[in-house]
Amino acid sequence: MGSTGAARTMPVQELAGALGTPDVPAPYVVRTHKDQQLSSAVVAPVPVIDHGRLLQKDDSANEAAKLRSAIESWGLFMVSNHGVDAAVIESMRAVSREFFRQPLEEKQRYSNLICGEQFQSEGYGNDWVSSPDQTRDWTDRLYLKVEPEDERRIALWPEHPENFRDALHEFTKKCGKLKDELLRAMGKLLELDDDDYFVDQLGEKALTNARCSYYPECPRPELVFGLKPHSDGTVVTVLMVDDSVGGLQVLKDGVWWDVPVVPQTLLILIGDQIEIMSNGIFKSPVHRVITNAKKERLSVALDYSVDPEREIEPSPQLVNEKRPALYRKVKVKDYIATYYNHFFQGEMVIDTIKI
Ligand SMILES: O=C(O)CCC(=O)C(=O)O
Numbered sequence: 001m002g003s004t005g006a007a008r009t010m011p012v013q014e015l016a017g018a019l020g021t022p023d024v025p026a027p028y029v030v031r032t033h034k035d036q037q038l039s040s041a042v043v044a045p046v047p048v049i050d051h052g053r054l055l056q057k058d059d060s061a062n063e064a065a066k067l068r069s070a071i072e073s074w075g076l077f078m079v080s081n082h083g084v085d086a087a088v089i090e091s092m093r094a095v096s097r098e099f100f101r102q103p104l105e106e107k108q109r110y111s112n113l114i115c116g117e118q119f120q121s122e123g124y125g126n127d128w129v130s131s132p133d134q135t136r137d138w139t140d141r142l143y144l145k146v147e148p149e150d151e152r153r154i155a156l157w158p159e160h161p162e163n164f165r166d167a168l169h170e171f172t173k174k175c176g177k178l179k180d181e182l183l184r185a186m187g188k189l190l191e192l193d194d195d196d197y198f199v200d201q202l203g204e205k206a207l208t209n210a211r212c213s214y215y216p217e218c219p220r221p222e223l224v225f226g227l228k229p230h231s232d233g234t235v236v237t238v239l240m241v242d243d244s245v246g247g248l249q250v251l252k253d254g255v256w257w258d259v260p261v262v263p264q265t266l267l268i269l270i271g272d273q274i275e276i277m278s279n280g281i282f283k284s285p286v287h288r289v290i291t292n293a294k295k296e297r298l299s300v301a302l303d304y305s306v307d308p309e310r311e312i313e314p315s316p317q318l319v320n321e322k323r324p325a326l327y328r329k330v331k332v333k334d335y336i337a338t339y340y341n342h343f344f345q346g347e348m349v350i351d352t353i354k355i
């Protein structure tokens, strides 16, 4: 998304540092009543899938059953034994933390505002503020395209810390393999003719974006979102959550549940694109992030999308008389283009293509 007229916003990290009183500026305060239950004590019993076992020929039935139940009930799950080395994860965590700890001027070398004015989705900064009514989120982010590799805008990849680029490259490579293996396992669950169906749908020019999100301490967590409720516009999202600070919540049966922090796991979120391709058998969950008065929080997400130039639709194998297509065919680029406008208004873009 690129647009002019972006309202300049101060990084939340600067704002948090500057606040002398226990108050937050009005644009960050959540106004609609339905969003006001900003705390939650109910921990979601989200299953942990042993990825190594899921891949084994003779011993995968139990993990596959767990995977199906996790996807059907929560739309998200954790994976252990996932093949992404602890060192690769820790390095990604460390470089992201170090990036945000640098002085503002250093981070702004990678700003998502061209000449301080024109918004681009890639780079360091905040959301584009399109209207004075927009509720702002208590987070700063660094958003980078990592795949296709030849479309990387390396000038926006931080030079400091000096191993940032290598760490992100390695993390992406390892998580990409995990993502393909999980998509194959999901194809199997749906008994598609070809286990590679979802991997093939991604296309040669599949898009992967990395999103490093930093959520500073917030003086009024009961009034402010770390990240507004949304479902991911991806096929799947691989998420490295903070290793000690929770805050991610998922909506199920009208209740917000805390997603637990389980060491050494990665979190997988079902995205809208696989909801569409699975004809609604897989559902992308609505989730949000709440803030914390005492602790900062960091996460790194890899957003996996079908090639934006391609169209997606429910797999013909999952459409029949009993279950007609539930979604219209849509060009991925168009889907992504309208995603943020809906996000800002607290709406789900997937609702616009339901038949
Ligand atoms: O920070 C998190 O845990 C979640 C981030 C998220 O939902 C997103 O980037 O789409």
Ligand SMILES: [Fe+2]
Residues within 6 Å of the ligand: 230, 231, 232, 287
């Ligand atoms: Fe998300």
